[in-house]
Amino acid sequence: MxxxxxxxxxxxxxxxxxxxxxxxxxxxxxxxxxxxxxxxxxxxxxxxxNPIALSLRDSKSKSIGVIIPEIANNFFSQLINGIESIAYDSGYHVVIFQSHESYEREVANTNYLVSRKVDGLLVSLSSLTTNLWHFEDLINRGLPIVFLDRVPKEVETHKVVADNYAGSYEATEHLIRSGRRRIAHLTSPIYLSITSERLAGYKQALEDNGIQFDEAYVKYCDHGGKVTSENEKAVREMLDLPEPPDAIFTASDRLTTGCMSVLHQRHIRIPEEIAIVGFTNIGVADLLHPPLTAVVQPALEMGQQGVELLIRLIEHPNKAGDFETRSLKTSLVIRESSAGKIRRE
Known part of the structure; x- marks a missing residue:
């Protein structure tokens, strides 16, 4: 009909x-x-x-643009679930784009969404984004934008993040208490907000426990198309050190699973030879071999709170007030990959 x-x-x-x-x-x-x-x-x-006709009449599209690095990442898929649950109940449609860790694609996605007259944007920066002009210009022109997880310090708007510092500190201290002293950190590009926050927590936990920080135990990995080879190279460099690590703390889903893969290829026993703790939201962490100790981020809640802040900006532009940076607590789920060992002093 x-x-x-x-x-x-x-x-x-x-x-x-x-x-x-x-x-x-x-x-x-x-x-x-x-x-x-x-x-x-x-x-x-x-x-x-007709929703298009209504949007023309009301000068609103009732749609929100979302730009994330990749949907395949469990953290971001959970983030989207949180966004959609609130947006749908509030009468908004959600349009999702992936940057695939590409700055150029992020800019293209942004331009397209703006051309489609979305009412606002929710953004988690790509790992290659260092220039923020495309977002700063839009905010200056009045487009509501809220950043999630990977956020820019320089841009004034609402931001929702996990407490990366506390999560990293807790994970590193757990490894120390399990008997590890040579704890390596496999992490994201150095200019990402999550990298600096997690690195700071890692360093502070070492210092508070009398362990000297060693830059050789920190590797920064690209999240782009060559992530697998970058990851493997970084882990092998750590393993080939004169004093290889007895624990590795990884900063993302892909780095965690990639690291475990390399250790299995090298026939290194986890946790007997090297313990692992990862920042990860993968739902099968307890099914890995061995089950993975994980810092879990409240991704669903982050998405919900991010879209709530964005809708507030969209519907009450003159009542924005001071911008918020909301930091949500992480949780450490301890499993076999970080089991304790006998200390030999």
């Missing part, structure tokens, strides 16, 4: 399109009998408002 329009209703009832439009909006300008006729006919013919 063809979609019925306001024009079709007007023609069938011998009314003007403006009268039908006002009747459907329950306007006080239209008498009760005319409203009844229009509403009954619209229901009978299964009339549904």
């Amino acid at each position: 063809d979609t019925i329009t306001i024009k079709d209703i007007a023609k069938a009832l011998h009314l003007s399109t403006s009268t039908v439009s006002r009747a459907l909006r329950n306007s006080y300008e239209i008498n009760a009998e005319t409203k009844r006729l229009v509403m009954e006919y619209a229901e009978k013919m299964n009339y549904r408002p």
